[in-house]
Amino acid sequence: MSQRNAILQKLNERLDRADDLKAKEAIRARLQGHVKNLIPQRGSLEQGQQVNLFRKEAEKVNATILSVQSYDEIPGAVGEYLRQNQLPAQIKIAPDPRLKELDWTAKTSLMVNDGRADGNDPVSVSHAIGGVAETGTLVLTSGPESPTSLNFLPLDHIVVVRADDIAGDYEALWDRIRQQAAAKGTPGKLPRTVNWITGPSRTADIEQTLLLGAHGPQRLHIIMVEGDSATPSEA
Amino acid sequence: MSKTPSPTARPTVGLFATCLVDLMRPVVGFATVKLLEDAGCQVFVPESQTCCGQPAFNSGDVPDTADIARGVIEAFEDFDYVVVPSGSCGGMIKHHYPEVFADDPAWLARAEALSEKTFELISFLTDVRGVTSVPATFDGTVTYHDSCSGLREMGVKEQPRALLNSIDGLSITEGEETETCCGFGGLFCVKYPDISEKMVDTKVNDIVATGADTLLAGDLGCLMNIAGRIQRRGLNIKVRHAAEVLADMADAPAIGEPLDKG
Amino acid sequence: MDSTSPQFKDNARGAIANDPLQAALGKLTHGFPKKRAEAAARLPEFDDLRDQARDIKNHVLENLDLYLEAYEEKVIEMGGHVHWCSTAQDARETILDICRKADAKTVTKSKSMISEEIAVNGYLEENGIEAIETDLGEYIIQLRKEPPSHIIAPAIHLSKEQVADTFRDAHQDLDAARDLDEPRALLEEARAKLRDKFIHADVGLTGANMLIAETGTNVLVTNEGNADLTNNLPRVHIVLASIEKIVPTLEDASTVLRVLARSATGQEITVYTTFCTGPKRPEDLDGPEEYHVVLLDNGRTDMIGSEFHEMLRCIRCGSCLNHCPIYKSVGGHAYGWVYSGPMGAVLIPNLIGMEEAQHLPNASTLCGKCETVCPMRIPLPRMLRKWRERQYRSEVGSAKARWSLSAWAWLAKRPGLYRPLMNLGIAILGQFGGRGRFKSVPFAGGWTSKRDLAAPAGDTFINQYHNGARGDQSGELMRRGIVK
Numbered sequence: 001m002s003q004r005n006a007i008l009q010k011l012n013e014r015l016d017r018a019d020d021l022k023a024k025e026a027i028r029a030r031l032q033g034h035v036k037n038l039i040p041q042r043g044s045l046e047q048g049q050q051v052n053l054f055r056k057e058a059e060k061v062n063a064t065i066l067s068v069q070s071y072d073e074i075p076g077a078v079g080e081y082l083r084q085n086q087l088p089a090q091i092k093i094a095p096d097p098r099l100k101e102l103d104w105t106a107k108t109s110l111m112v113n114d115g116r117a118d119g120n121d122p123v124s125v126s127h128a129i130g131g132v133a134e135t136g137t138l139v140l141t142s143g144p145e146s147p148t149s150l151n152f153l154p155l156d157h158i159v160v161v162r163a164d165d166i167a168g169d170y171e172a173l174w175d176r177i178r179q180q181a182a183a184k185g186t187p188g189k190l191p192r193t194v195n196w197i198t199g200p201s202r203t204a205d206i207e208q209t210l211l212l213g214a215h216g217p218q219r220l221h222i223i224m225v226e227g228d229s230a231t232p233s234e235a
Numbered sequence: 236m237s238k239t240p241s242p243t244a245r246p247t248v249g250l251f252a253t254c255l256v257d258l259m260r261p262v263v264g265f266a267t268v269k270l271l272e273d274a275g276c277q278v279f280v281p282e283s284q285t286c287c288g289q290p291a292f293n294s295g296d297v298p299d300t301a302d303i304a305r306g307v308i309e310a311f312e313d314f315d316y317v318v319v320p321s322g323s324c325g326g327m328i329k330h331h332y333p334e335v336f337a338d339d340p341a342w343l344a345r346a347e348a349l350s351e352k353t354f355e356l357i358s359f360l361t362d363v364r365g366v367t368s369v370p371a372t373f374d375g376t377v378t379y380h381d382s383c384s385g386l387r388e389m390g391v392k393e394q395p396r397a398l399l400n401s402i403d404g405l406s407i408t409e410g411e412e413t414e415t416c417c418g419f420g421g422l423f424c425v426k427y428p429d430i431s432e433k434m435v436d437t438k439v440n441d442i443v444a445t446g447a448d449t450l451l452a453g454d455l456g457c458l459m460n461i462a463g464r465i466q467r468r469g470l471n472i473k474v475r476h477a478a479e480v481l482a483d484m485a486d487a488p489a490i491g492e493p494l495d496k497g
Numbered sequence: 498m499d500s501t502s503p504q505f506k507d508n509a510r511g512a513i514a515n516d517p518l519q520a521a522l523g524k525l526t527h528g529f530p531k532k533r534a535e536a537a538a539r540l541p542e543f544d545d546l547r548d549q550a551r552d553i554k555n556h557v558l559e560n561l562d563l564y565l566e567a568y569e570e571k572v573i574e575m576g577g578h579v580h581w582c583s584t585a586q587d588a589r590e591t592i593l594d595i596c597r598k599a600d601a602k603t604v605t606k607s608k609s610m611i612s613e614e615i616a617v618n619g620y621l622e623e624n625g626i627e628a629i630e631t632d633l634g635e636y637i638i639q640l641r642k643e644p645p646s647h648i649i650a651p652a653i654h655l656s657k658e659q660v661a662d663t664f665r666d667a668h669q670d671l672d673a674a675r676d677l678d679e680p681r682a683l684l685e686e687a688r689a690k691l692r693d694k695f696i697h698a699d700v701g702l703t704g705a706n707m708l709i710a711e712t713g714t715n716v717l718v719t720n721e722g723n724a725d726l727t728n729n730l731p732r733v734h735i736v737l738a739s740i741e742k743i744v745p746t747l748e749d750a751s752t753v754l755r756v757l758a759r760s761a762t763g764q765e766i767t768v769y770t771t772f773c774t775g776p777k778r779p780e781d782l783d784g785p786e787e788y789h790v791v792l793l794d795n796g797r798t799d800m801i802g803s804e805f806h807e808m809l810r811c812i813r814c815g816s817c818l819n820h821c822p823i824y825k826s827v828g829g830h831a832y833g834w835v836y837s838g839p840m841g842a843v844l845i846p847n848l849i850g851m852e853e854a855q856h857l858p859n860a861s862t863l864c865g866k867c868e869t870v871c872p873m874r875i876p877l878p879r880m881l882r883k884w885r886e887r888q889y890r891s892e893v894g895s896a897k898a899r900w901s902l903s904a905w906a907w908l909a910k911r912p913g914l915y916r917p918l919m920n921l922g923i924a925i926l927g928q929f930g931g932r933g934r935f936k937s938v939p940f941a942g943g944w945t946s947k948r949d950l951a952a953p954a955g956d957t958f959i960n961q962y963h964n965g966a967r968g969d970q971s972g973e974l975m976r977r978g979i980v981k
Binding site: 002003004006007008010011012014015016017020023024026027028030031033034035036037038040041042057061095115116117118119134135137142143144147148149151152153170171174188189190191192193194195196197198199200201202203204205206207208209211213214215216217 | 521524525528540541542545546549553559560561562563564565566567574575581582583587631632633634637650651652653655656657660680681683684688691692695696710711712714720721722723725726728729730740745746747748749751752754755762764765766767768769770771772773774775776777778780781782783784792794798801802
Binding site for chain 3: 257
C-alpha cells in the first residue's frame with residue numbers, strides 16, 4: 001500500500017466517523033462557503049478613519065508613509081525619498097502600467113528599469129493591491145506586473161497603494177483577491193504568492209535586541225495615493 | 236461559583252483539613268474552625284479523613300486515587316459544604332475527582348455532587364458567606380503568594396486581599412511574581428530539587444524586594460517550601476497561612492519558628 | 498536528531514549553573530510575556546478568537562483524512578506535487594530525491610521544526626548537498642552545531658559575545674580585526690554572507706505554519722523575510738510539513754494568524770505573512786519552476802484519537818515556553834530534543850518514546866500557566882498527567898518513588914491505621930523539632946538539601962480537635978478561649 005493510502009486509512013480508522021459521506025459534503029460546503037469567522041471591531045470604521053488607522057499601525061512598525069494626491073506626484077516623491085536617504089538615483093520598478101507609464105524623467109534624473117529584482121537593485125518600487133487597516137498591512141500579489149523578488153531583495157522597498165484600496169480587515173482583501181481571480185478566468189485559484197507585509201524586515205535573534213533589515217528590506221516606504229487618481233485601480 | 240449568602244441559615248460544613256495542616260501545622264485547622272464558626276457555620280471534622288489523593292493522582296496512579304477519593308466522598312457528601320484551607324486539595328476534590336470517575340456513572344454523580352459544594356476557605360467566606368471583614372488586628376506589612384491551584388483552579392485572587400485589607404494595622408505590598416509558581420509542586424520539589432531551588436529563589440527574591448515582613452498564602456505546601464528556603468538563606472521574614480492572620484491567631488509561632496515551651 | 502532527554506536532570510543542573518544562559522532566560526522572562534499581555538489587552542476579541550481557533554482545529558482534526566485529500570487535490574490542480582511520508586527516513590529520502598532530480602548543490606532553508614525532527618540537514622550533507630539555514634538564529638546555531646533552544650527564537654540562549662566568537666571562527670575570509678561588538682555589526686555580516694546563498698541556491702526548503710485546503714496553499718510567517726527569499730529565488734520550492742497543519746479556508750487561516758504572533762512575541766502580526774500556491778505561473782517574472790509538498794506523519798496518526806489528540810492543535814507559537822517557570826529555569830536544550838517547554842514535554846514522548854523522554858512530563862509542577870496562555874486552549878497539564886498515568890501503568894521511572902507512594906496511598910485508605918501511626922510519628926518528630934525546623938532529615942534529602950523543614954507541632958490537628966490531647970499549641974489556644 002502506498003504511504004499515502006496507509007496514512008489516510010489509519011486516520012480514517014482512528015477517527016471512526018459515523019458517516020463519511022456526510023462529512024465529505026460538510027467539508028465541501030465549508031471550503032466553498034468562505035464563511036467569515038469573528039472579525040475584530042478595530043477595522044470596522046468608515047473609509048477615511050480606516051486610512052488613518054492604517055497609517056498609524058504601519059508607522060508603529062517602522063514603515064514611513066507619504067500621502068500624495070495623484071499618481072503624477074510619485075516620481076517626485078520617490079526622487080525626494082532617495083535624496084533624503086542618500087541613496088543612488090537608481091530604481092527597479094514593477095512593470096505595472098500604473099508605474100511604468102509615469103513620467104519618471106520629468107523632474108528627476110533617475111535610472112529606471114522595470115522587471116524582477118536580481119540582487120543588484122538598491123531600491124525597488126511595487127504596487128500593492130491594497131492594505132489592511134487593522135494591522136497596517138500591505139497586500140501584494142505576484143504576477144507578470146508584480147514580481148515578488150522586488151519585495152525582498154533590495155534594501156529599500158517603496159510601495160504604492162491607493163487610499164481607496166485600504167480595507168478594515170484581512171477578509172476584505174481575500175474577497176478582492178478571489179474577485180480578481182474570477183475576473184481573470186481562474187476562479188478559486190490564488191497567484192503563486194500573496195504577501196502580507198507589515199513594516200520593514202526585523203529580527204531580535206541576538207540578545208533580543210530589535211534590529212531592522214535582517215534579510216528583507218531595512219526600510220519600507222509607503223506612498224499612499226489619495227483623492228481622485230488619474231488611473232483607476234483594477235476591479 | 237458563589238451562591239447567594241444566606242446569613243440566617245446555619246449550614247453544616249465538613250472541614251477537610253488536608254494532610255499537611257493535620258500533620259504539620261494544626262493552628263491552621265483551628266483558625267479555619269474559628270473563621271467558619273464566626274461566619275455562622277456548624278463545623279464538623281470527620282476523623283476518617285486522611286489525604287485528598289493528590290500525590291497519587293499527580294503521579295499517574297489513578298486506581299489508588301479513586302480508592303482514596305471514594306473514602307473522602309463518603310465521609311463528606313452529607314454536609315452542606317466542604318471547605319478546605321488549601322487551593323490544591325480543594326482543586327483536587329472539586330475538579331479532579333469527577334475526572335477520576337469519568338467512566339463510572341454512579342461515583343461520577345457523587346463526585347460531581349461533592350464538587351458542587353466544595354470550596355477553598357477564604358473564597359468560601361467571601362463568595363458564599365458574604366464576609367467582608369474580619370475582627371482581627373495585625374501590625375505589619377504582608378505580601379501574598381497566589382498558589383497555582385488556588386489561582387487557576389479555585390479562582391482565588393482578590394478575596395484574601397479584600398479580607399486582609401479589612402484588618403487594622405495590616406498593609407499589603409504586592410510582588411511582581413505573586414502568580415509565579417513557587418517550585419513546590421508536591422513531589423516535584425524532591426524529584427527535581429535543582430529546578431525547584433531555582434524557582435523558590437525567584438519567589439523569595441521577589442518577596443524580599445517587596446520589603447514585607449510577613450509572607451502569606453492559602454496553601455501550606457507552598458508556605459513550607461518558601462519558608463524552608465527563606466530560613467535556609469538566613470532571611471528574617473515570617474511565613475504564615477493567611478487563615479492564621481484572618482482568625483487573629485498570628486501570635487502563634489510562624490512556620491519554622493520554635494514553639495513556645497510553657 | 499539524537500536526544501539527550503534521558504539526561505534531563507544533568508542537563509538542567511548544568512543549565513542552572515550556566516550564567517550567560519541564565520542572563521538570557523532572565524531577559525526572556527520580562528520580554529515575551531509582557532508583550533503578549535499588552536497585545537492581548539489591545540485586542541478585545543482576543544479570547545473569543547482563541548476559542549474560534551481551537552474550534553477550527555478541532556473540526557479539522559476530526560476530518561483530517563478528508564481535508565488532506567482535499568488539500569492534495571488542490572495542490573496538484575495548481576501544478577504542485579504532494580509526497581506522503583510515514584517516517585522521518587521516508588521524508589529524508591524523498592527530499593534528497595527531489596534535490597537529486599533537480600541536480601541541486603545547495604539548499605537554502607527557512608526555519609522548520611519538522612526539518613529538525615527528521616534531521617534533514619545532516620542527511621543532505623552526507624549526500625553531498627550543502628544545506629544552509631537562513632533564519633538568523635538558526636544560522637548561528639548551525640555554525641555552532643547546536644540544536645535550537647526555543648521554537649521561535651532558536652539562539653535565545655546565546656550572548657552577543659558568543660555569536661561574535663562563532664562568526665569569527667566561521668567567517669575566516671573577513672578581516673580578523675573587525676569590530677563585532679554590536680548586534681548590528683553581527684546582523685550585517687550574516688546578511689552579507691547569506692545574500693549570495695539565497696541567490697544561487699538550487700532548492701529552497703521551507704516549513705509551513707499552516708496548509709490551506711481551500712486553495713492548496715502553504716503559509717509562512719517570519720519577521721526577517723528569509724522564508725520569502727528561500728521560497729521565491731531557487732528553481733525548486735519544497736514545503737515540509739506535518740499532516741496536522743491543515744486549516745480549511747483563507748478565512749480560517751486569518752483567524753489563526755490573529756492569535757499566532759500576538760501569543761508568540763506580542764506583535765500584532767509578523768512582518769511577513771506569505772501564502773504560496775504552486776510553482777510560478779508561466780507569465781510570472783520570478784518564482785520556482787517546481788513546487789513540492791512533503792507531508793509527514795512521524796507519529797501524528799498515533800496521536801489522533803488518543804489522550805494526546807488535542808496536542809495536534811498546536812500552532813508552534815512558543816507562548817507556553819515563554820511563560821513556563823521550568824523552561825525559564827533551564828532553557829530549551831535541557832529537554833534534550835527538538836522541542837521544549839510544556840508543548841515539548843507533551844509532544845516529545847509521542848515522537849521519541851515514553852521511556853527515552855520519561856523525565857519531561859514529570860519535570861513540571863502542573864502550575865497551569867501554560868494552559869492559560871495557549872492560543873489554541875490546549876490542556877497541557879492534563880496531558881502531562883496522562884503521560885504520568887502511562888508511565889505508572891508501565892512501571893517506568895523510579896521504583897523507589899512508586900513504592901513510597903503506594904505505601905502512602907495504602908495508609909491513606911485506612912484511617913484506622915493512619916491516625917495512630919501519624920499521631921505517633923508526629924509526636925516523635927515533634928520531640929526533635931525544638932528549634933522549630935530541621936536542617937536535615939533521614940530519607941528527606943530531596944527536601945533538606947535545599948530547604949529547612951518546619952518541625953511539626955507535636956500533635957495532629959485531628960487528634961487535638963477530637964481528643965483534647967494537650968499539645969502546647971492547643972493548650973494555649975484553649976486558654977485564650979479560641980478552642981473549646
